Amino acid sequence: xxxxxxxxxxxxxxxxxxxNIRKASPLSGWLLPDEYSCPxxxxxxxxxGEVEVDEDELGEGG
Numbered sequence: 001x002x003x004x005x006x007x008x009x010x011x012x013x014x015x016x017x018x019x020n021i022r023k024a025s026p027l028s029g030w031l032l033p034d035e036y037s038c039p040x041x042x043x044x045x046x047x048x049g050e051v052e053v054d055e056d057e058l059g060e061g062g
Contacts, residue, residue: 005054013038
């Protein structure tokens with residue numbers, strides 16, 4: 001059924017809106033404060049957006 005997919009949270013880049021967000025360092029959040037990076041636009045910082053989407057939307061290319 002359409003629209004009956006499970007909701008999941010994904011991180012988005014605050015600059016370009018890309019879903020391609022990664023932790024900037026393996027130590028980020030452990031020894032260092034949380035910092036994220038976006039390889040698409042070059043953003044690097046502690047702030048990312050988080051949105052809820054249907055799981056099936058991600059399967060369609062989002």
